[in-house]
Amino acid sequence: MQIPSLPVSDSPASVQFDFATGLFTPFVDVVERRVNDLQEMFHDQAAVGELLAGDNPVVYEIRYHPFLTTTSDMGLGVTRIYPGQIGIEYYMTKGHFHERTDQPEIYFCVRGEGFLLLETRAGDFEAVPWKAGTITHIPPLWAHRVVNTGTDLLVFVASYHLAAGHDYAPILARGFAQIVVEQEGVPQLVPNPRRR
Ligand code: M6P
Ligand code: ZN
Numbered sequence: 389m390q391i392p393s394l395p396v397s398d399s400p401a402s403v404q405f406d407f408a409t410g411l412f413t414p415f416v417d418v419v420e421r422r423v424n425d426l427q428e429m430f431h432d433q434a435a436v437g438e439l440l441a442g443d444n445p446v447v448y449e450i451r452y453h454p455f456l457t458t459t460s461d462m463g464l465g466v467t468r469i470y471p472g473q474i475g476i477e478y479y480m481t482k483g484h485f486h487e488r489t490d491q492p493e494i495y496f497c498v499r500g501e502g503f504l505l506l507e508t509r510a511g512d513f514e515a516v517p518w519k520a521g522t523i524t525h526i527p528p529l530w531a532h533r534v535v536n537t538g539t540d541l542l543v544f545v546a547s548y549h550l551a552a553g554h555d556y557a558p559i560l561a562r563g564f565a566q567i568v569v570e571q572e573g574v575p576q577l578v579p580n581p582r583r584r
Contacts, residue, residue: 405466410541419452448468483531483556487552499520507564563582
């Protein structure tokens with residue numbers, strides 16, 4: 389998202405969110421992430437290959453609205469993660485650190501259930517059980533990823549400074565300390581095999 393090309397307004401601004409669908413209007417940008425955009429994140433590469441040989445489904449989509457004033461840059465993002473698994477691992481977001489080390493974020497789960505995974509570069513790790521109504525403050529320096537363990541959409545609202553930036557590289561290289569998989573019919577957190 390190129391901040392300089394977006395409209396700037398110093399007046400209050402609103403969008404309208406629909407709890408039933410997890411959509412809001414107006415939005416400025418929509419990004420769709422399919423299996424082929426996320427393939428190296430998932431543990432079961434054979435299962436990834438099968439999905440890519442098929443219809444390469446959408447895993448999640450994000451609608452963004454930037455609120456730019458002459459002195460500030462708030463971002464609103466609403467992410468809808470579809471229910472699904474690749475092998476036994478549940479659909480999830482890529483996850484990222486912020487490029488800026490002084491930037492927090494608020495995540496608000498409005499629909500569905502799952503986990504918010506959080507990890508620092510030093511290796512501190514937390515998995516927060518999530519359901520509709522859970523609001524989590526993500527402090528600076530904690531990478532964040534959302535996992536949908538339900539049979540319905542998981543929808544969450546994010547509020548952050550656009551200037552925070554996204555650093556995906558460490559997550560793509562190593563993942564988080566734990567992965568979320570279905571075992572005996574229920575979601576389980578297990579050590580990430582890529583960290584061994
Ligand atoms: C939220 C915000 C966005 C982020 C999106 C999807 O809306 O944190 O900044 O882009 O979630 O997460 P990711 O970028 O990790 O795929
Ligand atoms: Zn973020």
